[in-house]
Amino acid sequence: xxxxxxxxxxxxxxxxxxxxxxxxxxxxxxxxxxxxxxxxxxxxxxxxxxxxxxxxxxxxxxxxxxxxxxxxxx
Numbered sequence: 001x002x003x004x005x006x007x008x009x010x011x012x013x014x015x016x017x018x019x020x021x022x023x024x025x026x027x028x029x030x031x032x033x034x035x036x037x038x039x040x041x042x043x044x045x046x047x048x049x050x051x052x053x054x055x056x057x058x059x060x061x062x063x064x065x066x067x068x069x070x071x072x073x074x
Contacts, residue, residue, distance in 0.1 A: 002044040009037045 058064050 002048055005041045005044055
């Protein structure tokens, strides 16, 4: 989803650049939408970072249990 949001933002920016100068209301809407996309991207980046931290914690827990299991097996 993060990659999709970034791609959509990039496409939107390219499309806005092709249209050139616009009336003030349209320009304001353009910037407001880019700000909302930026916020959505920031939130998604936070979600990805949290998922990575959770994965790292689970992996560390798994490695610890694996060592314990191997010790008990000996």
